[in-house]
Amino acid sequence: MVEEGAVQPLTRNGVSRGPRRDDVPADGGSRAWAVMLGSFFCNGILFGVINSYGVLYKEFVDNLQKNNVTNASGKAALVGSFAMGTTFFVSPVSGVLTDWIGIRQTTFLGGAFASAGMLLSSFFSDDVAALCVTYGAMYGLGGALAYTPSLAVLGHYFGRYLGIVNGFVTAGSSAFTIAMPYFMDMLIRTTGIVWTLRILSAISGLIMLCAFLFKPVRLTTSPTKRPTLRDAFNVDVITNSRYVVWTLGIAISLFGYFVPYVYMLKFVEANFAEGSDTKLPILCIGVTSGLGRLVFGYIADLKGVNRIYLQQLSFFSIGILTILLPFSAGYYGWLVVITLGMGIFDGCFISLLGPIAFDLCGRQGATQAIGMLLGICSIPLTIGPYIAGVLLDARGGDYQLPLLLAGIPPLVGAAAMFTIKCVSIDKKVTVQNGNLTYTKASNNFNNVRQDDDKGRLIENSDKSIDCNNGQRSYNYSIL
Template sequence: MLHHSGTKQALVGSLAIGTTFFLSPVAGILTDKIGIRTTTFIGGLLASGGMLLSSLCTRESGKSTLITPVRDSNTDLPTTDKSIYCQSDMFVPCSALRTHSVEGLYLTYGVLFGMGASLTYTPSLVILGHYFKRYMGIVNGFVTAGSSVFTVIMTFALDGLLKHVALVHCFQVLAALMALVMPCALLFKPLPVLSSQPQRCDNSLASQLKSLINVDIWKRKKYVIWALVVPLALFGYFVPYVHMVKFVEIKFPESDGKLLVMCIGITSGVGRLIFGKIADIPRVNRIFLQQISFLSIGLLTMLLTVTNSFALLVVIALCMGIFDGCFISLLGPIAFEICGHKGATQAIGFLLGFCSIPLTLGPPIAGLIFDHTNSYYIPFLLAGVPPILGALALFAVCCVSEDEKEGVSLAMVDASTPLQNGKGPVLDKTRGTWVQVLATSYTSATSPYYIPECHNLLMSPGHHTGSLQCYTQGDKRCYSYSIL
């Protein structure tokens, strides 16, 4: 059996995580065009197929190839694969891929599985916004906490499985698990999104592109800043997660690095629930919570360079998990808050697409620095800088204000009731057709301006005022409104 270099082994995992996030914009566009259910089903099929084909890449002369860890020259412990992304929300084998056909895994695991993971991850965040408005934070926290639970379970399950069976069977087990995504996808029942934009027939290239890409989200200054700053912060964000086990092998050779993975997984799940609940409190700024998470991760990463006690390292890992949970659980809610119900799908997709670059390049660059310095002092010190700078840069999101004309039109509502003077909003001729009112005046059931549709869409944190337009269509009263 041939043993390949650590660079080739790490490339398999890097391709998988990079493909997952790089194709997220495509996943967002497909979700808008063919629906959440179909997109997720196709993703489950590709992910399961990629795992199954990966099992074929581990066969040699009709026999499966066993994993035999290679001893590190500096320690008595087996070398750990640096491609492990313990917080990537997907399954990654926890051992080195040392087979003669590792190049085949670039396509089957790195690309094919990555494509499937991308088509399932983005819709899983979007579907929550279809049903939950007021408690979207805690719902996102609860759903994303599932990946933290499986981070702990799969870390030990796969490690034990690889010690007793061939890698081929490990991939087959993962293929069966990924196949469960397909029946789960059939349970999705997205709500229809009403559009306030008239449909026009135009076959020009520009029109076709606009029909695929939601250009309205790029008119939102808050989203543009957020979508650019978050990826920059992630250049150092995942470095400690990827290199933590190797760091323990070198500095604390008698300790088990998997314990830190378990600590991060457990507290990340707890953090997603806690900060998800906090994010649902009225007037709580979700961007500010994300700033706290970036700042904390950056400082904790730098603290790794002066850690001389494994007990202190465990405490740092526990804290990193808490704030990692904060960051992960707020991605969906912030996208819905900034871009609205209609624009959130592609807003999430493009954000994750931008994140693919730092997630793919950051950890390997840290690995190269380690190879030249034979120390994690400089890599961890530098890795703490981008999250801290990102936390500071996010203040720009709070400073900019959206112009009223740039408001995201969420829906065109037909009230289906006769227009009567004195009931409901009326035209204000002194101010044109726009009627500016407090959100509470048309989301309170006791108000004469109460509109159920407005209540369902606008009762979410951060939405305190809105613009409401009323007009007549035959004998019916109709409304269009936007978030300020």
Template sequence: MDAEPKESTDLLGANKANVIKFEPDPSSSHDEDLQGPPDGGFRAYSILVGSFLTNGLLFGVINSYSVIYTILQKQLQDENVPNSESRASLVGALTMGTTFFLSPLSGVLTGFLGLRLTAVLGGSIATTSLLLSSFVVDHVDALCFTYGVMYGLGASLAYTPSLAILGHYFKKYLGLVNGIVTIGSSVFTVIMPPLMEFMITNYGLHWMFRLLAVFTVGIALCGLLFKPTPLMIIQKPLRKDNSFKSLLKTIIDVQIWKNKKYRLWALSMPVALFGYFVPYVHIKKFIVENFSNVNDNLPLQCIAVTSGIGRLTFGYLADKPGIDSILLQQISFYVIGTLTIILPFVRSFSLLVAMSLGMGIFDGAFIALIGPIAFELCGGTHAAQAIGCMLGLAAPPLSLGPPIAGYFYSIYKSYTLPFVLAGISPLVGATVMFTIHFHRRSSKQTEVNKNGHTYLSPMDSEKSAVSFSRSNGNVNEQSAL
């Protein structure tokens, strides 16, 4: 299709229908206009690469925080600061927590500014935050803002569009594409720790942040690729007046919260993710204290490698008919929770590496399935805000988990209790998710929903073509909720 999408720049207009409009190619048939995302082509594969790099650059930095943590913790300890473990872990926890907590804002901005501009803005903020962090490396409180909150804001604004844009260009293999994209964070998590340690050892923490800032410019450049297709229509309600309530209704999509299965999924995730980030922050210090003459970066790198394999594998499985993506995500939480509980009792480094490999595989399953589940439950047009709101709800427990683990460690001088508590939360969250299976979505429509996209029957397609010709090129698509 040659029709170019035009994102609405007047979403707040009082007298406009607030839909994305495009002029169809006169030479194309209505069937071509209604066939859905292209599932290939230069632009689609460019989007795939851009999303891959965005995920890799963002989470390669976030997941490698344990390298920075050991430096900050020692710095605070040398300054005789109480609870140095908890305060040092707070910086990294704020980064992950802010990334997820502000995801609803990212979802809103994608409807207001568009996917492309939101992603570019996020990359620019993340780059600025790392540059500012390089000047305040001796002040942990300042790093809580520059690296914790500010980088988290930029990551949030870039991350949600990088997942939502995939549904504009892929449908048949959406799960596999999500798996490929999220492998980016695994690849970069393998690369980042040794690179960060090399920079810290030879040039200092401040130059390490500056190098990361140079890399992060690439996120803003990738965001320029996120041009939406005219096939995924986001319909905004009319503003009846100039009140603040009417403004919010124009910008914020409330449709997702009318879906009971989505509500149950979104509310169970914060429970499951309370202890999720604890091993990423504390595993290096745990290894340093319990093992000698070993590569203390190896387990984290093993998690990253097998996480990539898990993302690709479970993303592929999510596309198969009859596969329940939510059940796969539950299984991943059960395995991760169990291995986290066992972790502090391991005294063999080889066994620890083997467990890290297992944790990585099912970590990949959890990550790769977020996008497909959101598309399945809420449809393509609502996916950005569905992902954003779920991650926003998960942010507080993600932020609190590592500092609480650090606090318990400072009291008991052992990681047994912190890791056990961190492992219990995924088990509880996965159990709560069983409630989703008791609520089957009923639909009176004749469409069949697959990967968040609507496939019309031939009769419905003919009716849609008639409706299209009568609307002067303005298309309204209602996704099944």
């Protein structure tokens, strides 16, 4: 019988490849596939609901206008953008909490908050202020607590195929985004807005079941004491220069990202022939976003591919396509083509968040790296749709200016991310079993451009490799 935590020889076709711990699974296996599916459903449920807010938005706007509420469009949009913003704003707390109490426990709490928030929303469906608390704050909090660990746990079970696995998992939100608008519209027509919210509460409760699948892999076999909350905060993440620049570039890009999701249904109603399918554009984004996550997740794992360059391409394309949206007015076919393209590059952007965080910060820092990234992104995701709503009301329902302005930030963010390669790093990066540690090292900018064995770009630095039983020490920074 083998004791837990014992070191066993790793063999392949009977040939020893050195020791490994029995508590570190390889890429694959029943537990790994179960974790992947659980993460798929967590992402799908959370963002399927959030991305389909346009269906609820229409109902909320109609109710507010019947009650003669001023700035109805902006206030109703605030509820949905507040949910998205809270999901990302609280993600740094989620990252720290995950390291403190565990991946499984944090995800379970997230499912509980999301379900409770949606249930309470059903009692205040005509009160925007209350909805900002129940739907915006509570559901957003639940989303934050569940989303960050659902991505972080993937790095515990996958390494070589992390890109494609992350692409499959994040495709869950696309799959649910495809179905949710039609499902929610059917519920509203048959049961009303109140019972629609209650049914969504029950669906959100399934996240708590997914949490039981998330058993993290221990990063060390030596006994350790339970970390305090102060110890759980990883300072190395916020002192990683390239990570900071990458995060700011993404934050800039996201000021206009959520605007098309919120206003697409109303945009179609106002600018296309009566009877045009108002939900088809969101469906198109969902379908091709799922495809994009799988395709670009696979591409990101190929040798020689720079993941950050791929992400820049996605933001540039999203910006151009968003600017083109108002010019499709009256031409439904062009609208479908544009939204199909937006979905593909949306999938590229989303699928690379986790892998790039692991590239830059390692397994030990990835959880909080993802959380801090999402927390910073909450600001533009919350402000962007609200500003668009104010402009929309001020211009009497003209969507041209709000959509044109929404396309500019992704272009600026894509350009800003070029500065990542100009940022020096004065630390030596040591990667061991997916863990990242830092020691002082010097920089030497000789315009070196090479690829490591994971296909990640090594540029503008010295590189030295020491291999011993799968351990590598690199003196470089990964772009």
